[in-house]
Amino acid sequence: MQPAVGEMQLRVHSFARSPEQAAFHDMLAGGPLAPHVRFHFGIEPNGVSPILRELLSTRHSGAHLYACGPVPFMDEARRIAEGCTNLAGIHWEYFTLPAYVPEAGGVSDAFTVRLARAGRTFEVPADKSILQVLIENGVTMDWSCMEGVCGLCATRVLEGEPDHRDDVLSTEERQRDRLMTVCCSRARGGLLVLDL
Numbered sequence: 001m002q003p004a005v006g007e008m009q010l011r012v013h014s015f016a017r018s019p020e021q022a023a024f025h026d027m028l029a030g031g032p033l034a035p036h037v038r039f040h041f042g043i044e045p046n047g048v049s050p051i052l053r054e055l056l057s058t059r060h061s062g063a064h065l066y067a068c069g070p071v072p073f074m075d076e077a078r079r080i081a082e083g084c085t086n087l088a089g090i091h092w093e094y095f096t097l098p099a100y101v102p103e104a105g106g107v108s109d110a111f112t113v114r115l116a117r118a119g120r121t122f123e124v125p126a127d128k129s130i131l132q133v134l135i136e137n138g139v140t141m142d143w144s145c146m147e148g149v150c151g152l153c154a155t156r157v158l159e160g161e162p163d164h165r166d167d168v169l170s171t172e173e174r175q176r177d178r179l180m181t182v183c184c185s186r187a188r189g190g191l192l193v194l195d196l
């Protein structure tokens with residue numbers, strides 16, 4: 001039986017060249033999370049992938065992965081995690097955002113956003129985000145990063161197809177919960193109807 005934190009089973013894996021270079025090392029090594037933390041120090045670049053593959057493929061079914069780090073590490077973790085069918089959700093926080101590459105069919109064109117509950121409709125030009133347009137028009141909602149990494153602006157889509165450009169929502173949240181981040185994601189068609 002794995003030790004649990006609250007009702008969750010938690011494992012923290014920290015990769016760094018040395019303890020001095022590991023973020024939050026003292027807190028992780030000496031605090032209440034210490035029994036759940038394993039450090040991986042001084043691993044050669046080509047040694048990281050086998051460790052990640054072993055760690056991710058042996059998680060119990062339904063596990064969620066939360067990963068943060070620099071782009072090369074995250075890209076490798078992402079490549080491996082997306083091939084692991086046991087993971088229920090994967091969540092990313094890049095130290096710096098990777099260059100945006102539109103999904104096939106994605107567009108940056110202007111489109112229309114309708115707020116179903118407020119009964120208001122706005123045009124979103126190609127050079128503004130949905131969130132910018134909403135704020136300019138006095139619509140209040142939670143937001144923070146404006147870059148698709150915090151998840152605060154996640155909003156349910158009632159109609160239309162989002163062009164997801166965030167790095168925070170899981171596949172499950174996008175497909176089952178129909179969520180999109182309005183600070184950076186756009187529309188694949190001419191109209192999005194949001195649950196606002």
Ligand code: FES
Pocket residue numbers: 142143144145146147148149150151152153154166168181182183184
């Ligand atoms: S404001 Fe952070 S994801 Fe939209």
